[in-house]
């Protein structure tokens with residue numbers, strides 16, 4: 001199979017998957033008992049206003065028109081001009097609401113993910129290449145613990161120790177009310193607020209990466225070509241960097257692609273514990289308030305990021321692996 | 327002159343079920359300008375012996391005791407850094423099957439270049455030229471230097487492996503089952519190649535195929551269950567086998583002497599190396615079994631000059 005054909009096929013699958021998710025999202029909210037109408041009516045005062053809303057959201061149109069409309073507009077990312085994607089709660093376009101919060105989430109999760117990946121990959125590689133050593137056993141047991149402790153617990157402990165007792169970091173929020181308004185001053189203030197939530201996520205996440213990387217390395221280190229590399233008189237460093245890690249690139253690409261695509265979804269619990277106004281909290285609130293249009297867009301965007309991450313990993317695979325590349 | 331002297335080598339794999347005595351007190355020498363064959367059934371410790379010569383025994387294995395003198399120096403006493411200089415420069419190995427012995431994400435040429443440049447200070451371009459010449463010398467089109475292992479056939483990979491093993495002009499080349507897993511025609515081609523290689527470098531040829539050994543080797547060691555049970559010239563081993571196991575092995579290979587013989591396999595199975603039979607390890611399968619065989623360790627008897635057999639009754643039966 002040629003590379004172009006491979007990519008074309010992956011693209012086709014990706015498009016089909018996205019269409020399926022867009023349709024699923026429509027039916028999900030239609031099928032909830034009562035449908036959108038019941039939840040919408042909770043926010044209105046008069047019957048006339050309800051009629052107006054029904055017309056505005058197009059709920060008076062036949063199902064299939066609503067369906068086609070929603071799927072088409074979701075798939076084409078036509079969220080702004082379309083009244084379907086107006087929040088039930090704030091009556092503002094959902095995208096505006098998301099755009100306000102996304103930078104906070106990206107800053108928090110982006111930073112945490114990059115740090116987590118670096119720690120997990122480096123320690124995992126080292127542990128896996130020295131299987132059974134003290135270092136391996138220590139990191140292995142540590143990451144098994146940190147990975148299974150819930151984030152709210154880690155968050156609360158960090159807040160208690162470093163926020164409350166030692167008073168080194170704020171207890172929550174994205175920035176102080178009286179934070180400097182210039183870019184650098186404001187960023188520093190945000191960074192200071194981000195330390196504990198980032199630490200919480202890093203502690204929770206690095207174990208998974210470490211364990212995956214470790215088992216990948218353990219598998220590779222028993223391969224025949226590693227024995228050949230050693231037999232050629234290479235140093236252990238060269239064996240790991242030139243031979244083991246180059247064969248670990250494929251699994252590594254998957255780890256990175258999936259982690260990075262996860263940063264759009266926000267971190268519901270961590271954001272809540274630290275009152276970090278991001279996508280995670282927003283998603284939680286929309287669910288609580290039955291804000292269907294918001295949930296619809298958020299679900300789709302999160303799925304979109306994951307699917308695109310997978311697609312990117314597949315294409316990278318093909319480009320990196322000489323057995324796929326032609 | 328002896329390039330390699332192995333004395334009392336023991337390699338055990340410490341598994342959860344106990345120690346697997348894969349190589350148990352073996353001694354042999356390999357001489358300059360000669361090819362030494364090591365033959366024996368699957369699992370008797372041939373590959374383990376080869377890896378011990380480069381100090382590459384994988385976990386949970388370890389060299390329990392023994393000396394391995396390469397050009398007079400005991401490699402078991404070397405530091406890891408000294409050992410790295412010995413590997414591939416003084417002794418190299420063409421791995422068994424060689425199917426996965428090449429790194430799948432690097433070109434064949436790149437991997438040969440790496441071998442050359444690990445031990446010699448030459449430019450990449452020069453080393454690559456040499457890699458192409460090496461491939462040519464083993465009958466592989468030099469254009470394959472730019473290709474990846476999966477693009478080569480099994481026979482081509484085996485030759486490329488041999489050429490890589492010769493890249494640094496080692497004093498001793500170990501070839502582990504170079505012809506196994508190849509079809510008959512390719513086998514014959516690789517065999518021809520091995521004969522040519524043999525004229526240039528001292529070689530240890532490992533095979534369970536006695537006809538391959540008889541065609542190439544000057545001297546032969548027969549292994550059984552972690553022990554060398556017979557050691558001598560090809561002539562000794564193939565015309566005047568002294569150990570009952572060697573005899574059984576020979577009669578299982580009709581083509582060695584050319585004449586048609588009644589093909590009789592050795593009865594029973596090779597022993598479990600976790601709990602090998604007492605005294606002579608071959609006694610449960612031996613047609614000449616006497617009580618002494620299961621109670622007293624057999625001595626290495628010199629049945630004729632430089633022809634040894636590990637049997638109480640060597641020379642008598």
Ligand SMILES: Nc1ncnc2c1ncn2[C@@H]1O[C@H](COP(=O)(O)OP(=O)(O)OP(=O)(O)O)[C@@H](O)[C@H]1O
Pocket residue numbers: 339341346348367368369370371372373374375384385386387422534599
């Ligand atoms: N990593 C290991 N762990 C435990 N036992 C092992 C290990 N490697 C080898 N052995 C044991 O050591 C013995 C010798 O194995 P070795 O690979 O040296 O045999 P061989 O003579 O090369 O066989 P073959 O002809 O099949 O290649 C076998 O009984 C095997 O089970």
Ligand SMILES: [Mg+2]
Pocket residue numbers: 372373374422502
């Ligand atoms: Mg073997």
